[in-house]
Amino acid sequence: MSELIQAVLDSEDRNDLRGLVSELRQQEQGYLLRNDILNLFDEYCSKYQKPENFFTYSNLGKLIYYTQEIIHIKEESTLCFIIRPKIASQEIYRLTADFKVEEMSVQELLDLRDRFVDKYNPNEGDLLELDFGPFYDYSPVIRDPKNIGKGVQFLNRYLSSKLFQDPNQWLEGLFNFLQLHQYNGIQLLINDRIASQQQLSEQVKKAIEFVSQRSDDESYEVFRFPLQMMGFEPGWGNTAARVLETLNILDELIDSPDPQTLEAFISRIPMIFKIVLVSAHGWFAQEGVLGRPDTGGQVVYVLDQAKSLEKQLQEDAILAGLEGLNVQPKVIILTRLIPNSDGTLCNQPLEKVHGSENAWILRVPLREFNPNVTQNWISRFEFWPYLETFAIDAEKQLLAEFQGRPDLIVGNYTDGNLVAFLLARRLGVTQCNVAHALEKSKYLFSNLYWQDLEDKYHFSLQFTADLIAMNAANFVVSSTYQEIVGTPDSIGQYESYKCLTMPELYHVVNGVELFSPKFNVVPPGVNESCFFPYNNSQERIQSDRQRMDEMLFTLEDESQIYGKLDDPTKRPLFSMARLDRIKNITGLAECFGKSKELQEHCNLILVAGKLRVEESGDNEERDEIVKLYRTIDEYNLHGKIRWLGVRLSKNDSGVVYRVIADRQGVFVQPALFEAFGLTILEAMISGLPTFATQFGGPLEIIQDKKNGFYINPTNLEETAAKIVEFVTKCEQNPNYWEEISQKAIERVYTTYTWKIHTTKLLSLARIYGFWNFNSKEKREDLLRYLESLFYLIYKPRAQKLLEQHQSR
Structure with missing residues (x-):
């Protein structure tokens, strides 16, 4: 008991x-x-x-x-x-x-939940039961919950201990792994002059002796041929010092393996040159899309990640000494093509990513079925019938663009992760998942009452896709620890899939192994060219500053701005997000409306969605537009609020944060739930004191009362009181705003940069590639199980939804 x-x-x-x-x-x-x-x-x-x-x-x-x-x-x-x-x-x-x-038992609990919603009938026999537990019996498992999300560190310890326990077997695995690597048919690392692991060990020592006699800065190309005669091909380094360092790490790994040495060596292996980032839904483009339905932080994340990955791959190739091979790393963002693109570039099949040399957006059209549907934007909740054929068509185009297979596929969100699974399965490529947000956590009892919500949200497809993708992935990247397993008093997003019922569809008795080393916390970074501190005057453009200041506070333009401020000099309380229920912009307006004290000190400035119901094609956004107008009227906020229905470029978004900071403003992120919160990082690096929801990722970004503040967005009075307390302190002590501002900036620069993110992500991809090659883990049985789930549960339900779309 x-x-x-x-x-x-x-x-x-x-x-x-x-x-x-x-x-x-x-x-x-x-x-x-x-x-x-x-x-x-x-x-x-x-x-x-x-x-x-x-x-x-x-x-x-x-x-x-x-x-x-x-x-x-x-x-x-x-x-x-x-x-x-x-x-x-x-x-x-x-x-x-x-x-x-x-x-x-778990089974009894799931039956009980079914009974609670009157969906249990023992006379009809048992329901399909999904249990992924047995597939993890043969892989290492983390024991301590505090180490969840540190999968790669655990895996390194596990692998190095195996090397120590059975050196011959694992050295043979390492030797075979080093033989694998090529670039465009050119052999890398070792050639057939080294025929065994024993010979590898001997030749490494000879090569160390040879290279140690050369000057540190001597180019690899100068002594390339003598090394080739010893059995070593390009990939060890670009200078004598780098080659020597890499060979010494390998020598140490062979003689006395430990986790740090293993990670240091595997992270240097040139094995990733071509990456696919799948971001399938929404409007994916570089301009004019943010704020449209289903289009926000994920687009920003993936574009920044693509540029940073390409840059890091180039640096890695140079450090590995591959310049002479004309190595050109390539990153492709795979998304859907939208023929009726509403003035955006979403109808362009191929678009180069700005600021990159070889990063591209590849847009693959959905098969037509019914052109009235497939030629237009499709809600992420309706997208499911098109993913399999999209993956099949995308495979052909990716192979053509890369002139071969990619080395890594990274999925984003549920639909992108499912496409990543389908592609990785067909191509035999390492698969990484990034959830961004699992919808199950956003909607209370969404699995229990899925049948009531099916017409609107199609959760049966979404949750089935989540189960497939999270179990199929070789490794999973989350932005925060609590995204995986929550906090001591709240359940994590992934944890919510551990045990669940979809009444009359299936029971999940063990949906995900939370202690698997596949989970890794790798937070995203901030685009530092767009978002930087307000007091960095050298980088700021005065004309942009004046333009945005006018737009935020004084410009009269009824087509895109609602509200005129009685006193524009009041401290601005600022928020920027899509107008949907979870982002809770209307809740912030109500919080402001209920607090006379807050209104005395501040104006409320919102950059959010559209201004008119008829301009939106998204049901949830339309509801929130109506609610925001009603709130403004109910609390008579006229003269105290500005609502900008504009879509800003990333550059303009950065300018907006800094203009708010010029006036010693405050950023509020009032989401009912936020998986991570890129806008929080953007605001903090700009120097804005930030108040953010305590539900989700912001708990790990902000250190309460040190570099920002937590709020409970469901408690409007408490939220208003916290902001009023801060504003009052600032008025009493002019340095207080500056103190919090500076600490917010420091927090981002030390923890949340894209350089940190991409270095870690590529290291993970290499180590999991090494693990999958060398382990005795047989994933084929798991993948077959997942395929059965896809073809027997997901695909028939997707087909029914497609039939509905065809009749529109």
Whole structure:
């Protein structure tokens, strides 16, 4: 039995548990989540005048703290407690009417959830049960939850220990791995003059002796041929010093392997030259798309990542001594072509990425089916029927563009990750996933009530695609730790897939192995050419500054600006996001409207979506437009708010942040949930004190009250009070704004740059490539299982949706 429950039953708190259970059974609400449970317990403590510390420190208080859900089956007078005693773990207990505690299986819990929504019928037989657990039995597993997300460090330790335990087998694997690598048919690293791992060890020592006699800065090309005679091809370094350093690392790895040496060596191997970044949905272009439906941070992320990856690949090739081979790394962003492109370049099949030498956007059209649908933008919730044929068509074009296979495929978001799976499966390429956001976490009970939401969101397809892609990936990149496994009191996005029901479709008893070393936290960076500190006057263009200042505060243009400020000199409270429910811009407006004190000190400036319902093709955006106008009228915010319905380029976005900072403004990110939060980084590096949602990634970006502030966007009064407190402090102490501003800038430069990101990502790709080559992990059975899920569950449902689209 749970230690938490046993402690209650063995103490005086047993009677209080009885009392609380009595209160629970009187609740109309039959399914209580953590906040509901805590509120009910708080009411219980007040009602029965419990001591102050009872809520937190009693045995019952501890049990309630770790209880994530309580389900009340009224006809049996039974309560089910789902307890999360530590991160990434779950215990399930049934408390019967006669106060007996019984442990429940995951299968029983899923049946119980089905019963709760009247979707359980034992007379119809069992439901399809998905269990990915057995496929991870043969791979190493992390033990300590705090090391989740540090997969590559764990894998390095594991691999080096294997080298130590069975040196002959693993040195043979290393030798075979070094023989693999080529560039356009040219052999790299070692040639057939080295015929065995034993000979490799001997020749490395000879090569070290030879190279150590040369001057450090001597070019590799000068002594290339003597090294080739010893068995060493290009790839070891561009100078004698670099070659010697790489050979010494290999020598040390052969003689006394350790994790750091293994990572240092594998990270230098020239094995990645061609990368595909899949970002399928939305409007993907370099100008004029941000703020359109389904188009925001992901586009910024992928474009910046592409440029940074290409630059890093070029640097790596030079350091490896491959200049003489005319190596030209190439990065392709794979997205969909939109024929009716609404003035954007989304109808161009191929577009070079600005500021790059060989990074491209490749747009592949969807097969027509019904041109009325496929020639236009398609919502990410409706996109699913086209992904398989899109992947098939994209494969041909990628092979032509690269003149061969890519070395790495990185998926973005659920649809891009599914396409990455289909491509990687066909091409035999390493697959990396980036979720950005898993929709399941955004919509409460979205899996439990999926049938009610299917017409609008098609979650059966989305969640099935998530399960396929996250298990298929060789490695997964997340922006934060909590994206994977949450916090001590909240479940992570990936963790939410561990155990779930899709009533009348399937049960997932083990959907993802959270302790797998495939998970790695690699936060994105900021585009430093567009976003930089407001006090960096040398980089700023005065005309841009004046233009944006006028647009934000004084320009009268009813076509794209709503609202005129009575007093433009007030401190600006600023936010910039799409107008959708989760981004919660309307919630910020309501927060501002409810606080007279906040209105006295500040103006509210919003850059958000469109101004008119008829201009939007997105249902959620239309709802939010109506709600924002209603909020402005309800709280009479005229003269205190400016709403800009504009789409800004990245350069202009950077100017906007800096103009707000010129006036010692504040940035507020009020999302109900934010997987990471690129706008937070952009605001912070610009020097803006930032208030950001406590739900999601911002908890790991901001250090509360040091370089920014957390807010609970569901508590409007508390949020307003925190901002007012900050603004008041700034008025009392003119240096306070500057202190927070400077610390925000420092936080980004030390932790969130693209250089840090791409160096880590490429290191991961090389190490996981080495692991997959050398391990005895047989992924084929897992991949076959995933294919079955794709063809038997996903594809038939996608076909039904396609039939609906064809009839439009």
